[in-house]
Amino acid sequence: MASADAVQIRRLDPRDPAIMSDAFAAVGWRKPVEQYERYLREQRDGLRDVLVAVVDDEFAGYVTVSWRPTYRPLADAGIPEIQDVNVLPSFRRRGIATRLLDHAEGLIRGRCDAAGIGVGLHPGYAAAQRMYVLRGYVPDGHGVTVRDDVVREGQSVVVNDDLVLHLTKRLGRAISS
Numbered sequence: 001m002a003s004a005d006a007v008q009i010r011r012l013d014p015r016d017p018a019i020m021s022d023a024f025a026a027v028g029w030r031k032p033v034e035q036y037e038r039y040l041r042e043q044r045d046g047l048r049d050v051l052v053a054v055v056d057d058e059f060a061g062y063v064t065v066s067w068r069p070t071y072r073p074l075a076d077a078g079i080p081e082i083q084d085v086n087v088l089p090s091f092r093r094r095g096i097a098t099r100l101l102d103h104a105e106g107l108i109r110g111r112c113d114a115a116g117i118g119v120g121l122h123p124g125y126a127a128a129q130r131m132y133v134l135r136g137y138v139p140d141g142h143g144v145t146v147r148d149d150v151v152r153e154g155q156s157v158v159v160n161d162d163l164v165l166h167l168t169k170r171l172g173r174a175i176s177s
Contacts, residue, residue, distance in 0.1 A: 007096060009103045012040055012050035012062070020052075023059050027089055039064060051103050053087070053096045061087030063100040065107055071148045071166055073140055074116040079168060080108050081116040085128065097128075101135065109171045116140065118164040137167035 017036030024031040042048035047068055053060040062084070069081035082104050087096045108115045117137055119128050121144060144151045146162045157163055 006055050007060070007094075007099055008054045009051050009099055010054065012036070012043055012052050014040060016040075016052055016059070019059050020062065023088055024086075031086075049104075049107055051100055051107075053091075053100055055091060055094075055096070059088070060091040061085075061096050061100060063097075063104050065104050067111075069116060071116070071118065071145065073142050074166065074168075077114070078112065079114045079116045080112055081118065082108075083118070085117075097131065101131075105169075105171055109173065112171070113173050114168055114170050116166060116168050118145075118166045120161050121163045121165055122159050122161075132167055135169065137169045140166045140168045142166065 017033045021033040049065045052062045066081045
């Protein structure tokens with residue numbers, strides 16, 4: 001287990017996109033450098049915050065906070081969405097996702113009293129589903145979606161990364177001193 005001191009959480013910086021893309025490519029995940037360059041632009045523009053986890057100077061994972069989610073119920077309620085929680089396999093089971101989520105919720109708490117998050121419904125997301133529920137996230141009451149569109153009763157869908165259940169969590173507002 002990585003010691004608490006060994007894990008650092010910081011904002012995405014211009015050196016990160018290539019490092020992140022290469023790290024995921026090394027484990028067989030296609031996460032193009034352009035995705036992280038877009039995240040960097042969105043962070044500069046105030047649309048997204050990206051938090052990067054580093055363990056002993058090695059990239060371990062990241063999470064983003066979208067301040068303007070595309071999922072309509074969150075957007076209409078003014079609730080930011082935590083998106084794209086990813087920890088490299090060699091760094092899992094060390095509390096890094098928990099630390100990333102703690103920091104993301106802290107950012108949100110400074111601006112809003114609730115957070116949203118979407119989770120895939122296939123077995124590859126089982127650990128995330130469990131973690132989000134244990135952190136206090138509950139279904140938002142709109143059912144499941146495919147690419148942010150609510151699935152209608154009787155509609156056939158493919159169970160893949162696009163099939164998502166959105167959850168929300170009340171955070172309470174930070175008290176400024």
